[in-house]
Amino acid sequence: MLTDYHLHLRTDDPDASAAEHFSRANVELYRTAASERGISELGVSEHVYRFKQALEVWRHPFWERYAHDDLDSYCEFVRGQTDLRLGIEADFVPGAEDRMANLLQARDFDYVIGSVHFLREGAVDMDDYSVWDAGRSVEEIWRRYFQTIGEAARSGMFDVLAHPDLVKYWGPERPLPEGDLRRYYELAMEGIAESGIAVEVSTAGLRKRVKELYPAPAFLQMSLEAGAPVALSSDAHRPQDVGADYDRALELLDGLGVRELCVFERRVRRLEPIGASAAAGAGPG
Numbered sequence: 407m408l409t410d411y412h413l414h415l416r417t418d419d420p421d422a423s424a425a426e427h428f429s430r431a432n433v434e435l436y437r438t439a440a441s442e443r444g445i446s447e448l449g450v451s452e453h454v455y456r457f458k459q460a461l462e463v464w465r466h467p468f469w470e471r472y473a474h475d476d477l478d479s480y481c482e483f484v485r486g487q488t489d490l491r492l493g494i495e496a497d498f499v500p501g502a503e504d505r506m507a508n509l510l511q512a513r514d515f516d517y518v519i520g521s522v523h524f525l526r527e528g529a530v531d532m533d534d535y536s537v538w539d540a541g542r543s544v545e546e547i548w549r550r551y552f553q554t555i556g557e558a559a560r561s562g563m564f565d566v567l568a569h570p571d572l573v574k575y576w577g578p579e580r581p582l583p584e585g586d587l588r589r590y591y592e593l594a595m596e597g598i599a600e601s602g603i604a605v606e607v608s609t610a611g612l613r614k615r616v617k618e619l620y621p622a623p624a625f626l627q628m629s630l631e632a633g634a635p636v637a638l639s640s641d642a643h644r645p646q647d648v649g650a651d652y653d654r655a656l657e658l659l660d661g662l663g664v665r666e667l668c669v670f671e672r673r674v675r676r677l678e679p680i681g682a683s684a685a686a687g688a689g690p691g
């Protein structure tokens with residue numbers, strides 16, 4: 407089986423309406439793209455900050471700008487009108503764990519993907535509110551980023567750890583710490599090992615400035631040694647990116663001896679052997 411669990415039906419346009427994107431026609435485009443790439447197991451994981459209920463958790467100005475949709479309508483749409491697994495991409499907000507846990511536990515998600523996009527108020531992967539403009543050293547940013555990843559895992563709120571080394575997002579446009587980066591990855595490993603969280607392998611980084619898979623092979627290797635299973639996703643925000651560059655991800659997984667992927671249903675995880683299903687029209691998928 408192949409999965410793509412980290413999908414956004416919405417584009418990043420803050421003004422686009424929910425009705426345009428949460429539609430059966432749009433889902434059909436994602437399904438078709440997935441079938442063409444042999445991916446049978448699909449789930450949608452809209453950003454929590456697109457929903458107005460998220461403002462009960464955190465009121466970052468970026469969230470206030472984006473929080474327009476109704477979370478329960480989204481859940482009803484996915485459950486009632488699609489055959490997609492119901493997921494969500496939720497930020498780990500230190501200090502707001504209880505409020506986020508309440509929001510998540512009140513809905514019957516198949517899985518919750520946990521992300522770290524912000525270090526306190528500063529964004530890792532955006533020009534707006536950028537953490538890189540705050541006068542901190544690259545070492546401090548990387549250290550705090552991977553410590554926060556470990557805390558996110560340990561929080562127990564999430565089934566999957568999204569794009570685990572997102573801090574490298576900018577590639578050559580931001581400084582990189584010198585030497586072996588495993589001293590930073592190590593900061594996250596205890597939380598990963600203790601929590602049993604799945605680690606996402608995401609092809610999204612190939613479409614960003616860094617032009618690499620998330621995570622780096624060394625991070626993935628360490629996660630596997632810590633006992634983490636793998637969730638495979640593209641983080642597509644449009645149909646044509648569903649399953650994008652999976653050949654690259656599968657090569658990495660094969661090279662590290664990974665033979666199984668996580669499948670989620672109502673927050674219960676099982677492992678399925680890796681393998682593409684027959685392409686569209688050639689059989690059930």
Ligand SMILES: [Zn+2]
Binds near residue numbers: 495521523568569
């Ligand atoms: Zn993300």
Ligand SMILES: [Zn+2]
Binds near residue numbers: 412414495641
């Ligand atoms: Zn995402």
